[in-house]
Amino acid sequence: MYDLLLKGGALLDPASGVNQQLDVAIAGSRIQAIAADIAPSEAARVISVKGCYVTPGLIDLHTHVYDGITQNGVDPDIAGVYAGVCTVVDAGSGGSHTIGGMARYVIPKAKTRVLALVHIARTGLAFTPELFSRQDIDVPATIAAIQANKPHVLGVKIRLVGPGVRDMGAEAVRLAKQATRETGTRLMVHIGDPDSFVSPDTTRQMLKLVERGDIVTHFFTGNTANILDANGRVYPEVREALEAGVTLDAAQGRFNFSFDAARRIIDQGYRPHCISTDLTIPGRHTLVGSLTEVMSRFLALGFTLEEVVRMTTVNSARAIDMESTLGTLALGREADISVLKLVDGDFLYHDNKGATLRGNRGVVPLLTVRAGAPMPLDYGPRAGGWLPEAP
Numbered sequence: 001m002y003d004l005l006l007k008g009g010a011l012l013d014p015a016s017g018v019n020q021q022l023d024v025a026i027a028g029s030r031i032q033a034i035a036a037d038i039a040p041s042e043a044a045r046v047i048s049v050k051g052c053y054v055t056p057g058l059i060d061l062h063t064h065v066y067d068g069i070t071q072n073g074v075d076p077d078i079a080g081v082y083a084g085v086c087t088v089v090d091a092g093s094g095g096s097h098t099i100g101g102m103a104r105y106v107i108p109k110a111k112t113r114v115l116a117l118v119h120i121a122r123t124g125l126a127f128t129p130e131l132f133s134r135q136d137i138d139v140p141a142t143i144a145a146i147q148a149n150k151p152h153v154l155g156v157k158i159r160l161v162g163p164g165v166r167d168m169g170a171e172a173v174r175l176a177k178q179a180t181r182e183t184g185t186r187l188m189v190h191i192g193d194p195d196s197f198v199s200p201d202t203t204r205q206m207l208k209l210v211e212r213g214d215i216v217t218h219f220f221t222g223n224t225a226n227i228l229d230a231n232g233r234v235y236p237e238v239r240e241a242l243e244a245g246v247t248l249d250a251a252q253g254r255f256n257f258s259f260d261a262a263r264r265i266i267d268q269g270y271r272p273h274c275i276s277t278d279l280t281i282p283g284r285h286t287l288v289g290s291l292t293e294v295m296s297r298f299l300a301l302g303f304t305l306e307e308v309v310r311m312t313t314v315n316s317a318r319a320i321d322m323e324s325t326l327g328t329l330a331l332g333r334e335a336d337i338s339v340l341k342l343v344d345g346d347f348l349y350h351d352n353k354g355a356t357l358r359g360n361r362g363v364v365p366l367l368t369v370r371a372g373a374p375m376p377l378d379y380g381p382r383a384g385g386w387l388p389e390a391p
Contacts, residue, residue, distance in 0.1 A: 002027050002043040004372065009049035009339065013056055014310035015328035024054060026335040029372035034329060047374065049339050052366050055309050056328050057086025057336030059316035060291045062188070062217050062251040062276035065114060066093035069101055070125050072280035079279050080112025082378040083290045083386075084365025086336040087316075087326060090116040091188055091217070091251075091278070092157025095124035096141035103149045111370055113336075115320065117157040117188050118145050120176040129162030129197075131172065136164060142179040154320055155185035160206060160225060166197040170205035177209055186213045186320070188249075192221025192256045194352075200225045207237035212245030215319055219250040219272045220265060222258025222353050227265070234268050242270075247319040252294045253278030254287050259355045262301060271303075274319055275311045284381045287350055289388065292340065292363040293381075296388050297349045300359025305342060308363070339367035347388040362388050 002025040011022040011034065025033035025043060040046045065076035070093045080088045094102050099118045107114045121130035122138050130136065146153050158176045159165075165172050173189065180187045189210060191203050203225045210216065219227070227238050242248070250257075250272035275298055277288050288294065295308040303311075317327030326336065341364050349357045364386040368375040380386035 002032060003045065004374065005038055005040060005043035005046045006049050006054055006337065006339065007038065007040065007046055009052045009054040011329065012053045012306065012309055013329050014306055015056065015314035016330070019306065024329065024337065026369070026372045029334055031329060031331055031333050031335045034331065047367065049367065051341065053340045053342065055338045055340060056313040057326070057370070058084060058291055058312045058338045059087040059326060060085050060276050060279065061089050061249055061274050061316045061319060062091045063088045063279045064093045064125070065090045065106065066102055067106055069098065072282060074279055074281055074284060076106060076110040076112045076114045078378060080110065081368045081370050081375040083292070084338045084340065084368050084377065085112065085291050086338065086368060086370050087113040087115065089154070089320065090114065092117050092119035093125050095119040095122045096138055096145040097122045098124050098126060099145050099149060099153065103152050107152055111375060114152070116153050117155050118142060118153050120156055120158045120172070120179065129164065130159070131162055131164030133164055134168060137172070137175050139175055139179050143182050146179065146183045146185060155187060156180050157188045157190070159190035160198050160202055161190065161193040161195065162197050165202065166199070169202050170209060173206045173209050186215060188215040188217055190217055191225060191227065192218045192223035193225050194223045194255045196224040198225040203227065204235055204237050207235065207241045210241055210246050213321070215247045215249050216241065217249040217251045218253060218256040219248045220258060220262040221256040222261040223256060226261060228261060232264050234265055234270055238270065247274060248272045249274040249276055251276045251278040252288050254280065254283045255352045257351050258353050259351045259357050260353065266301070273311065273315045275308065287352060289381050290386065292365050292386060293388050295363045296347065296359060296361065299361050299363070300347070300349055300357050335369055335372040337369040338365065340364065341366050343387060345387065346391055348391040349388065358391070359388070
């Protein structure tokens with residue numbers, strides 16, 4: 001006897017190549033059957049998901065969920081299970097002096113799986129800009145914080161913004177890499193400086209320093225020190241980083257997404273591995289919305305539904321070395337499942353440069369199953385709930 005049966009949906013799992021109507025049965029916290037037309041009598045509870053897509057639990061690779069500690073931290077469940085997302089990664093809200101509170105106070109109360117990166121700045125994002133000088137970086141303390149907070153902390157985050165990075169240049173990245181190498185973890189690098197402190201050359205130098213497993217986030221930023229030269233050509237160092245095994249993440253955010261930059265980069269044959277939100281409290285109610293809204297934005301940019309699901313499931317799991325447990329639906333795996341609906345309409349998207357983009361399809365969450373337990377959804381960040389903004 002199964003505890004829960006998701007019946008009548010189209011299972012879309014890019015990791016396994018499955019895209020067909022299949023039912024999913026769950027017992028306890030695990031997937032016990034995936035098959036066509038499982039009898040409802042075999043389950044204690046049946047939820048009809050007819051007309052919906054059943055996908056592996058969505059992963060938001062770049063969020064800020066240090067709720068109650070940093071000014072813009074979102075409740076992790078508002079970013080997560082109440083929004084159709086099973087796993088969120090906090091991208092550097094806490095530094096070596098503050099990350100302990102994430103493991104002690106935020107992660108234990110969340111229904112969402114919460115993972116984190118520790119900021120190379122000692123105080124994280126308690127205030128910004130977080131790096132004013134070399135004194136704001138404590139490499140030994142960063143190493144100790146990673147070791148003390150495993151398995152929740154996955155590595156280090158650095159933002160290439162502000163006066164400290166302007167003065168230190170690529171040395172700031174070298175210090176962050178020292179911490180990741182000594183702990184066997186990864187580095188996530190934010191590119192794009194809205195205040196134009198940082199030289200474009202810093203990004204080029206950074207791209208020579210990142211290694212397999214590292215993540216470059218805000219891939220479509222149009223701000224200073226992005227990945228485009230003065231003629232709009234992608235730096236050759238990007239190709240070298242790709243060949244080295246670096247992950248490219250197109251986090252949305254309030255300040256780091258340009259449709260013009262996206263088109264230029266895509267037209268030159270570069271596409272991100274992952275898409276994420278960079279979700280904050282103000283971002284949720286302005287440009288970002290939710291992970292499903294960011295997925296809708298990528299549909300408007302010309303990506304397919306299978307591509308955007310891939311970039312929010314198996315690719316994101318691979319980016320954090322968790323593809324053995326996350327990112328696909330398989331027998332015996334923990335039942336982290338997102339149920340999504342594709343809605344036709346007329347939707348308007350904005351970037352942080354004032355440009356707009358029209359789309360005709362919106363992805364909305366219908367149900368989250370986290371470790372076998374169905375979760376109620378929030379109303380959504382927009383006046384119309386989860387649907388993107390209408391023109």
